[in-house]
Amino acid sequence: MFDIGASLAAARETRGLSLADAERLTNVRVKYLTALERGDFDALPGRTYARAFLRTYAAALGLEPDRFVAAFEEVVPEPEEEPIVVGTPRHGHRIRASYLVAVAAIAGVVAVAAWGASSHNTKTPGTAVEPPAANAAPPPKTQTTTKVVHHAQPPAQPAALVIRATRGDCWLLVRRGDASGAVVYQGTLQQGTSMKFSAPSLWVRFGAPWNVDAARGGKPIDGLTGSQPVDLTA
Numbered sequence: 001m002f003d004i005g006a007s008l009a010a011a012r013e014t015r016g017l018s019l020a021d022a023e024r025l026t027n028v029r030v031k032y033l034t035a036l037e038r039g040d041f042d043a044l045p046g047r048t049y050a051r052a053f054l055r056t057y058a059a060a061l062g063l064e065p066d067r068f069v070a071a072f073e074e075v076v077p078e079p080e081e082e083p084i085v086v087g088t089p090r091h092g093h094r095i096r097a098s099y100l101v102a103v104a105a106i107a108g109v110v111a112v113a114a115w116g117a118s119s120h121n122t123k124t125p126g127t128a129v130e131p132p133a134a135n136a137a138p139p140p141k142t143q144t145t146t147k148v149v150h151h152a153q154p155p156a157q158p159a160a161l162v163i164r165a166t167r168g169d170c171w172l173l174v175r176r177g178d179a180s181g182a183v184v185y186q187g188t189l190q191q192g193t194s195m196k197f198s199a200p201s202l203w204v205r206f207g208a209p210w211n212v213d214a215a216r217g218g219k220p221i222d223g224l225t226g227s228q229p230v231d232l233t234a
Contacts, residue, residue: 004054004071005039011061012037026060028053041076050076159217161202161234164194171207178203178233206230 012022023030032053035043044050054072055065163172170189175181176199184202189195189212206212209224216234223232 002071003039004068004075005037007063007068008057008061009037011063015061022057022060026053026056028056033057039075041072047076047078158198158200161197161199161204161214161216162194163189163197163204163212163214165189165191165211166213167191168208168211170209170212173205175203177201179231201233203231203233206232 012019017025019030019033022028022033026033032044032049035041036050036054036057041047041050044053051069051072054068058065058068163170168191172185172187172189172195173183174185174197176184178201181203184197184199185195188207191211204214206214206224207229209230210227212224214221214224214232214234221232221234223230
């Protein structure tokens with residue numbers, strides 16, 4: 001039997017490769033390559049990985065992978081399964097662990113299948129719907145009452161009274177409603193200016209009616225003539 005680790009290390013050094021070079025060549029980490037060269041197989045992640053890494057490393061170095069794997073099998077033989085005795089052994093019969101695992105797996109599958117079948121065939125209490133009786137009266141129809149909301153319309157604004165001093169100045173007295181109503185305006189309207197009043201009913205005294213034009217809602221107001229003051233309700 002030859003030394004596996006020493007043979008690998010010698011082959012790598014002969015080819016002038018470092019462990020880092022070997023890692024790039026094999027895609028096996030440096031610490032595992034080092035373990036192979038030292039023969040420290042316990043440092044590898046399991047027997048299966050150890051065999052795979054060894055085969056890959058030997059092939060990358062141009063060695064005979066099968067020879068190295070065979071040597072590894074002699075150094076690290078595959079462990080045998082320990083028999084497990086179930087109950088009281090009769091006539092020396094023993095049942096191996098692999099057989100028990102297989103039986104347990106089959107039993108688990110059968111149990112899951114049986115549970116699934118029973119869950120599909122079992123009705124959940126309280127979910128059954130009884131059919132309606134033949135003479136049962138239909139449920140009363142629900143009347144829907146539609147409520148129409150009427151929004152109050154704002155009161156219409158009265159037509160405006162517009163007075164323009166087009167030909168000269170005019171003294172004005174404007175009252176709300178009639179001659180005894182509250183005073184809205186009192187003063188002289190200068191030539192070239194105008195005033196607007198929006199009350200629904202107005203009483204107006206024109207001191208110089210011949211100098212002004214008046215209109216309510218765009219309609220001219222007559223009677224503003226003569227040489228004397230004029231009182232009008234518009």
